[in-house]
Amino acid sequence: MVDTHSAAAAGDNPFVLEARGVIKIFGQSKALDGVNLGLRRGEVHALLGENGAGKSTLIKILTGAYQPDGGEVVLDGEPVRFSDPLHAQSHGIGTVYQEVNLLPNRSVAENLFLGRQQTRFGFVRKSLMEKNARELLSRYGLDIDVQAELGTYSVAVQQIVAIARAVELSGKVLVLDEPTASLDKYEVEKLFEVVTQLKQRGMAIVFITHFLDQVFAISDRVTILRNGRLIGTEPLAGLSRTDVVRMMLGKDITFAPAVTGIEERAAGPALVEFKACGKAGKIHPFSLKIRRGEVVGVAGLLGSGRTEMARIMFGADQCDAGEIRIGDKPVSLTSPVQAIAHGFGFCPEDRKIEGILGDLSVRENIVIALQGKLGWFKALNRDEQMEIAGKFAEDLDIRAASLDMPVKLLSGGNQQKVILARWLATDPSFLILDEPTRGIDVGAHAEIVRTINRLREEGLALLVISSELDEIVAYSSRIVVMRDREMVAELTGDNINPSVIVQAIAAQHETVAAEGASV
Amino acid sequence: MNRSLRPLAATAVIFALAYAASIFQFPGMFSTRVLGNFLTDNAFLGITAVGMTFVIISGGIDLSVGAIIGFTGVLVAVLIGWFGIHPLAAFAIALVVAAAFGAAMGAAIHYLEVPPFIVTLAGMFLARGAASVITQDSIPVTHEFYSTVTSTYWLMPGGGRLSLIGALMILVFIVGALVAHRTRFGSNVYALGGNAVSAALMGVPVARTTILIYTLSATLSGLAGIVFSLYTSAGYPLAAVGVELDAIGAVVIGGTLLTGGYGFVAGTFIGVMLQGLVQTYIIFDGTLSSWWTKIVIGGLLFVFIVLQRLVFSASSSRTKTFWKLKHE
Missing domain, CATH: 3.40.50.300 (P-loop containing nucleotide triphosphate hydrolases)
Known part of the structure; x- marks a missing residue:
């Protein structure tokens, strides 16, 4: 001190x-x-x-x-x-x-x-x-x-x-x-x-x-x-590096809670597979399979390439090399429009800038991705919009005085739920959430985590990026660890606990490898 | 070549080609008489365009210049014709009024944080309205000073006449170029156009520079109004309607980037001359409507904006990776 x-x-x-x-x-x-x-x-x-x-x-x-x-x-x-x-x-x-x-x-x-x-x-x-x-x-x-x-x-x-x-x-x-x-x-x-x-x-x-x-x-x-x-x-x-990471993330390794964890689902076929996708200067090539009914957690410090990975997965950035497959078929993924057509959804990290359309109403914010997917010529009329928005507002417990109020007036947690609702309305099969719980209060935090678990049970494939280690171990079936724009570890089973994650982030390859994680 | 020089070079080449083609068709256009007329006829536009160049380099726009030309023209005519003030004193008053008007617009832009487009649009209506309130009619100026000035010229080789107002425009361009490229004020103008936030962090006096830029533009427009009154020997409230757009056109054709930060006073000169060339060509041809000037200028503007876009987007990817080259 x-x-x-x-x-x-x-x-x-x-x-x-x-x-x-x-x-x-x-x-x-x-x-x-x-x-x-x-x-x-x-x-x-x-x-x-x-x-x-x-x-x-x-x-x-x-x-x-x-x-x-x-x-x-x-x-x-x-x-x-x-x-x-x-x-x-x-x-x-x-x-x-x-x-x-x-x-x-x-x-x-x-x-x-x-x-x-x-x-x-x-x-x-x-x-x-x-x-x-x-x-x-x-x-x-x-x-x-x-x-x-x-x-x-x-x-x-x-x-x-x-x-x-x-x-x-x-x-x-x-x-x-x-x-x-x-x-x-x-x-x-x-x-x-x-x-x-x-x-x-x-x-x-x-x-x-x-x-x-x-x-x-x-x-x-x-x-x-x-x-x-x-x-x-x-x-x-x-x-040591571990000391520094521990101080930054506030995790005391010796007292890390034993994780009851989530039973890994039967290793079914991959819904989406990224093979050696990378982008020069942004992220080293990474390979990752995501299956239905599992949550893949992404851990790593800020700037470690987490968001870059998410943007490539959603077609917002294109990888220089590599292949993306849905089921068995190679697909092209060069824009978010294509990603949405494939059934992808993305809740970005910076909610205010990249997520909500602040001046539009809750209803409009919820239906916009669905409308985008349907195209110009299948306009949803107001009643249909109200019905969809109302259904998701109830499902996700979005607390707004009215569905017609501007979304910028809602609390952070409710805004996050609106964005979640926006993608759920498109009936996605793969959802990417970048820091879904940042800057929202404790109550809303728990609800978002519950929603993530519920969506997993419903058979969605999810990729969740988070700095909150307690949170990420609570819902992830697998965790990939990013460091210096590279995917450095993939943790499963007993390795899904904060101390292993901290060690992986702090660049202790040996430890992680010894504990049986694939690098 | 420095990438910001490329649009300027392109303008110069296009001007040379266009002039050569015109001479090929009408050999009479190759004379100092035509050149002299170029300068005299476009003196007011050129002087205004110098001020506009500073404004646009700083990332702003000034829509009030045409109205200020009209207003100062009327003011000068009224002061001389109705109040019997000597033209030189009238000129001084007109310049001071124009300068104060510009300073007020600059202050509004900086302190009230209103976009220049809005402020100078308001300025345009104010100045044009004020001119029309003073008089609805054209006021002729009959003063021996006017006849002396308008009959003053220097004979160029080949029999062309360089009139006083033509020479004044050239002088304004030279001084303008020196101020832009060789003074701290000039550097500050480019700095504001490059990145106003960085400029402020680097110690550029943003408030003073902004106010000075619009003062300069309005003062030069006032000067242009005086030149216009000498040129027409009258003051008319609806004079020079739309000149702000001609000036902006000349500046952009001259290679100045509309988004600010890059540009040359010399380029604006070529831009003005190019407009003069088109007008002269139309006069020589005799069958074309004078509106063809606008069409040609419109086409050129479009070409130049596309050209700038290409030049600046092509070189925006960092080209000089100095260290890597040395490293390898």
Whole structure:
């Protein structure tokens, strides 16, 4: 645990930037609840946590994008209040985001010096600016044409340019928010060389990522958040991967409940089979059979390729290679329309953006997929729509004052049920649910889980992605584990328990293999 | 070649080809007299189009320019004809009024977060309405300053006349190009068009830049209104109806991306000249309706928008994978 008063104790290396007991409240929920984070000169400090853990909120408070509702931010021992990111930058705190926040339409040189170009008689001294840009980038091992538009370079080069700009303008603390998410292996190495160099120059670097390998490759200390609370700050040297995953997911392996589990159904023929389907840069080829009457759970950290897998299965993305079979027949699956025609349904992870049509009524949201399947010329009239919507609203216990109210006014759990109803109305044979229980209250949570079990009993094939390990072991007949965009394990029988999953996520191949899981 | 230069190059090539074809058919079009007329006849459009180029590069649009031309024309004519103010003083007043009008529109766009399309549409109705309230009729301007200005020209080799307003347009283009490509304000305009959020995070003064952009556009439209009143020696509230669309057309044909971020002031010059060329061709031909100008411009606009789409979507996939090349 970090000691908020250790700044003085650390003596020769006090904290450069510190968050002390920071609280941030959005509406009724506490996004951050008394979180501490201390950054020392010359360290790479990894900040870890699942979605909603509060990482980005904490970063936004440190960089001035948000104001804390409690606690304080301390810079060089003095409490500070940053009004906006520019203000924080002028005090030495720079940020580089995953989506590079520079100008793809302008030259590299201009991106480095925008806002502080040197002028003579009101005109920008372009050749001087370009010379300075070349010199600056050469310190980062980058020898590129600085007159070319930034957007014509790879994301990796853009990241380095963004880092160079941020370091030039700030110089004390550099926050890297998922900088490696869209880089390949070689580019990540290049980036790490730059980070190591900056660390040696005495900068404090905050590194946010979902890739554990990278955390262990470069970080000195790690701070882990969960549900807005600080779980701990530790030197990485003393930690194993399993420790880190356990802290992130909140699972204590030694006390993992013995899973009564679900009897695996007779291994009938596969309803859908994916053979070596993959997409370069998104997900390594995976093979998976899904049978009627079973729930295949997908576990893995955020960014491990879970959602990418679901999108390929629903035809939202196409695989580069591989084969998809329904029954015995190879089928083409290049669009969601085809997937729906095959009897697939998909409840996406981001309900608000990809799921509900907020301004349309509950009724319209429920019948829309069915109408899409029927086509333009078989319009369902209002009475038919009401009947269908009413039936599913009752089946799934959707609590809405009226079926004609806009769906955006419903609670998260009810919205999730509306999306579920939408697909059930199409009478699907295979349903993909991406994080069906995220952000919904406990009661609705239990109902969704019950519904999943009921659908399985009715003979549907389901694929459910979830970060909730207790939940996923409760309904899955099999669990596949994703790590670094690859399917790394398929767990069955007694292996369906949280501790085995955690070990599989934490990259302990040996353990998993020894326990008889097929990899 | 820099990909943003490609539409500009295409425009230049099309202009050269079209001009060559016109000369082939009507050898008389190859003369500085025709060129001089090009410049004089399109001076007001060119000056407005320079301002429009800045607006569109910043990702906005300005629909009020034609109405501002009409309004300043009437204002100048009224100040000179009814109040007996010297034309130069009248010009100064008109420019200040236009600038203030533009600044107000820029402020509304930034602070009220209303889309430029809406704000400048309102501005268009306001300016056109105000001009019509002042007078319904065409007010002739008879002042010796006007006759001096309109009879001032430089003789070009070949007997062509470069009029004062033609020269003024060229000057505006040169200054406009310098401001766009060589000043911090110019960089900020491109930055806003590229990504306004990033620009703000990088320290671009978004409010000031936005207000300045619309001030510049309105001021240049005011100047265009003055030029138009010199050109016609009158102020008419319904003058220059639809010029905003001609200006937008010239800017887009000149290679500026309608979505902002990319563009050239020099390209706009070619865009204006291309419109002038079509008009001149129609005059030389003598049998074609002048509406053919619109048809040709419409066709060209379509071609250019498709062209830009192709150029920018073809090169949007990251082409320079520098490290990988070095690695291998």
